[in-house]
Amino acid sequence: MKSSELFDSVAVANGFRESGAFVMQQTRTPPTILVVEDYADSRQMLKLLLETLNYEVLTAANGREALSVAANNHIDLILTDFDLPDMTGPTMVRYLRRRGNHSATVPIVMLTAFEGYHYRKLAKQAGCDAFFVKPPDFEFLKRTVDCLLQEGQAKRDSIARVW
Numbered sequence: 001m002k003s004s005e006l007f008d009s010v011a012v013a014n015g016f017r018e019s020g021a022f023v024m025q026q027t028r029t030p031p032t033i034l035v036v037e038d039y040a041d042s043r044q045m046l047k048l049l050l051e052t053l054n055y056e057v058l059t060a061a062n063g064r065e066a067l068s069v070a071a072n073n074h075i076d077l078i079l080t081d082f083d084l085p086d087m088t089g090p091t092m093v094r095y096l097r098r099r100g101n102h103s104a105t106v107p108i109v110m111l112t113a114f115e116g117y118h119y120r121k122l123a124k125q126a127g128c129d130a131f132f133v134k135p136p137d138f139e140f141l142k143r144t145v146d147c148l149l150q151e152g153q154a155k156r157d158s159i160a161r162v163w
Contacts, residue, residue: 031149032056032073036066036080036092037111042134046079046111053142061085063092070096070103077149082112082119090126097127107148111136 033055037043040061047057058073060066063084070078078096082089089110096103109130110123120131130144 030054030056031076032058033145034058034060034066034069034073034075034078034080036060036063036078036084036089038062038081038083038085042081049138050079050145063087063089063095066092067095070106071099071101075103075106076152077145078106078108079111079145080108082110082114082123088122090122090128093123093126093128105152107152109141109144109148111141 033050035043035046035050035057037046037059038061043059043061047059050057058069058075060069063086066078066080066084069075078093080089080092084092089112093108093110096106096108098104107129108127109132110128111132111134112119112123113134115133123131129148132141132144
């Protein structure tokens with residue numbers, strides 16, 4: 001048996017993966033994703049698509065609202081636009097990364113209409129874990145979200161074992 005097949009078997013047996021999609025252990029709630037998007041139609045579309053993948057989805061229309069939602073909820077991943085009405089996505093990410101709580105380490109994906117190295121660099125410098133240009137290849141976005149959620153869960157599990 002290949003190591004990747006062994007990993008997949010162990011992941012399925014332990015409730016971490018089901019039909020190729022990442023899920024939390026059976027005793028846990030589905031991962032919660034915060035979608036930060038100022039255009040209501042885009043926000044709703046992303047929410048519906050992510051809910052079909054069995055994620056819990058919270059939404060925010062601007063940076064301040066996103067900071068409030070992140071402060072008052074357990075968020076497993078953030079999917080944010082670059083150009084928000086009250087601040088840039090990277091500014092919001094920097095605020096989150098400076099907090100001493102869980103949101104300082106949550107995986108963040110930048111999703112934007114802006115192309116180019118400059119925007120990718122700004123997102124990376126702010127602390128984003130991934131960057132997608134709209135419209136994204138949804139299958140690739142899904143795989144990226146799954147991977148980031150798995151990495152985030154592994155980090156939390158290793159920290160919990162220390163305590």
